[in-house]
Amino acid sequence: xxxxxxxxxxxxxxxxxxxxxxxxxxxxxxxxxxxxxxxxxxxxxxxxxxxxxxxxxxxxxxxxxxxxxxxxxxxxxxxxxxxxxxxxxxxxxxxxxxxxxxxxxxxxxxxxx
Amino acid sequence: xxxxxxxxxxxxxxxxxxxxxxxxxxxxxxxxxxxxxxxxxxxxxxxxxxxxxxxxxxxxxxxxxxxxxxxxxxxxxxxxxxxxxxxxxxxxxxxxxxxxxxxxxxxxxxxxx
Numbered sequence: 349x350x351x352x353x354x355x356x357x358x359x360x361x362x363x364x365x366x367x368x369x370x371x372x373x374x375x376x377x378x379x380x381x382x383x384x385x386x387x388x389x390x391x392x393x394x395x396x397x398x399x400x401x402x403x404x405x406x407x408x409x410x411x412x413x414x415x416x417x418x419x420x421x422x423x424x425x426x427x428x429x430x431x432x433x434x435x436x437x438x439x440x441x442x443x444x445x446x447x448x449x450x451x452x453x454x455x456x457x458x459x460x461x
Numbered sequence: 462x463x464x465x466x467x468x469x470x471x472x473x474x475x476x477x478x479x480x481x482x483x484x485x486x487x488x489x490x491x492x493x494x495x496x497x498x499x500x501x502x503x504x505x506x507x508x509x510x511x512x513x514x515x516x517x518x519x520x521x522x523x524x525x526x527x528x529x530x531x532x533x534x535x536x537x538x539x540x541x542x543x544x545x546x547x548x549x550x551x552x553x554x555x556x557x558x559x560x561x562x563x564x565x566x567x568x569x570x571x572x573x574x
Contacts, residue, residue: 352503381560391504391548391564404561438503442560448492448509448552450560455503 350375352453354439360459366427369456373420373441379403380422381450382414385436394437397422398445426458434460463487463553465565472571473539481534481568483549490551493525493532494562499545507534507547536570544572 353372361367373380381396381404393406397416414424420441426433436457440450465485473479483493492511496504508516510525510532522535536543549565 379560381562383562383564390566391550393561393563396560406561440504440560445560446491447560448494448511449506450494450496450504450562451506452496452503 352439352441352451354437354453354456356456357454358457358459360461361429362461363429363431365429366425367429367458368423368425369437369439369458371422371424371439371441371453373422373439374451377441377443377451378420379442379445379447380416380420381440381442382422382424383438383440384408385438385455386434391438394424403445429460431460434458463490463551463563465549465551465563467547467549467565467568469566470569470571472573474573475539475541477539478535478537479539479570481536481547481549481570483532483534483565485530485532485549485551485565487530487551487553487563489554491554492552493523494550494552495521495523495534496548496550496564497545498548498567504548539572541572541574544570546570 379398382394396404416422436455438455440452494509495507498504508523525532546567550562
């Protein structure tokens with residue numbers, strides 16, 4: 349069974365631009381969550397989607413947004429990029445909302461110049 | 462809020478046993494999870510303690526004591542491939558029941574020959 353797939357794996361943007369990252373969860377998984385990983389702040393929760401609805405949101409500015417489609421695939425968007433947005437963005441899926449287990453993708457590494 | 466603490470680095474030799482501690486200050490959570498992440502890789506789920514006590518999965522064991530606000534991951538018969546970062550994570554009570562994990566800062570384990 350295929351794992352969580354994230355695209356693109358690497359991307360470089362400049363300040364002020366916007367970016368869209370994509371995540372395809374494991375087949376059958378309906379919960380998708382997004383995390384930002386940086387050396388300074390570690391792994392931080394961005395938001396979670398279940399059945400196309402945002403269930404939880406982390407403490408990030410409104411420039412960070414996301415959505416989930418009917419096939420459970422998810423996208424996240426960051427607008428007006430800042431240098432501090434450079435990070436590894438990880439998507440994770442789980443079978444249910446109550447699971448203690450997340451299945452992570454390899455991540456999308458964003459560099460903002 | 463939620464706050465988890467882990468040692469930043471641990472070093473051990475092949476074949477040894479190492480314990481990685483996770484202490485936390487939290488108003489409530491559903492369970493304690495552990496993840497392993499190799500450099501450049503995705504976090505991989507190791508174990509989950511929903512209840513106090515010991516959970517064993519092969520060479521890895523995890524322990525939780527809610528009364529002591531403390532948990533640990535125990536790695537036995539260390540192998541070189543165990544060199545990685547290890548994260549504890551909790552899913553806090555409150556908000557919408559979901560996959561909004563709070564992660565610890567991570568412990569970098571180095572296994573020496």
